Amino acid sequence: MGEFVTLEVEDGVGTIRLNRPPVNALNAQLTAELADAAREATDRDDVRAVILYGGEKTFAGGADIKEMATRTYPEISKFGTALTNSLALIASIPKPVVAAITGYALGGGLELALTADWRVAGDNVKVGQPEIQLGVIPGAGGTQRLARLVGPSKAKDLVFTGRFVKADEALSLGILDRVVAPDDVYTEAHRWAAQFAHGPAVALRAAKTAIDSGLDTDLGNALKLESNLFAALWATEDQKNGMKSFIENGPGKATFEGK
Template sequence: MGEFVRLEVDGGIGTIRLERPPVNAINDQVQAELGEAAREAGERADVRAVILYGGEKTFCGGADVKEMAARSYAEMRTFGAALQGTVAAVAAIPKPTVAAITGYALGGGLELALAADRRIAGDNVKVGQPEILLGIIPGAGGTQRLARLVGPSKAKDLVFTGRFAKAEEALSLGIVDELVAPDDVYAAAHKWAAQFANGPAVALANAKAAIDGGLDGDLASGLKLETYLFTALWATQDQENGMRSFIENGPGKATFEGK
């Protein structure tokens, strides 16, 4: 358990909780602890789904600007590579992940949220990539994941202007997938994650790998990847359990007992 980031596991749900008041700004230590928590969540068999959560007040205000301003070019190359690697480690968690967004998700905070499979936010949140206002650009995946999610034109508007998008706009753009009352954010994220607590872990990991991996190449390459991951499941307990339940219980009534 880190000083600012910890992984809490309960009932198959792992919550990666950021706790560096007042806005969970990401410094070297937060970056390192976040990466460690992501890797642990990915490896633990008792974690079937993951929630990213910054607490009731704010998700993450981004990288620690005061620390960045004092860094040299060489130091920032090291930190930038490490931060991008950490966010990539979150994206690579082979389990369903959901960001529970409260308050603000800005800069590196939005980039962290974009690494999740789903984003549930309070209806008072503000999100954005304001790096341009500091004379820099997003450096932890914001120019890439945001453009893939909302399209290049909309991503350029947000990145070029550095403006904040309020909750309803974030929903309409597709940056967040669901809006709830601020006090209900974590509960809504937990409800989404809980449906996978006893699910087919290997099949879910393969589904995520197929979708994410397919986006990195052309259709033909994606289809080859899908075929490989599809047929590989015949060597797993997931396929045996799922099909046996379907045969015994019929369509719409099948249940899955994960292993």
């Protein structure tokens, strides 16, 4: 697919894999390839769930500072917009997405991880938004997705200090959802993603839309959105198959082919 980003698909699970040694620094090319991978994962019917993975050593160490340091304002504005848009495409993949975090997820790397629905990490990882130590701030979701995830006070602590956070604290803060042994990170991420590979794809898409879009509006409008999405599912094969199977066989017996 790309030089630095690939999409590998097996049995319904698509792995978006970063491969730009040594730390998967986010440069312009990798950013563009992330956008391409997000579009492909969205469009492919054989992808029912997605894993974001940087390899065994590190998830992503952040933006390529050497490349960024000499950029002019127009150039950095263009890059920032491209990175924000790429991460937004990943966040809007209408399928379950899990980040498999090894080593470090710093700066743009943590911002990438925050686009996932769930984050599993090794017990030796460190995460953080250290941009303040460079005289700048997070520019691709670190002040927004992080605050929505852990609350404004905790987000300000991490953004204002730029400190690195170990796995156990990141778990307690809610940045991470599961911490496992380093060698088990991808296996655990795959286990989580695989449970959706043969699930009700249309209903899962509706659930993700309801939660994510509902957070960006007031409760009244969010409830209307939920109700409309709920009713719309009565036009799908997922609903017919799921309820028929429940009546005939009990819960948890249905298989789904919805797209």
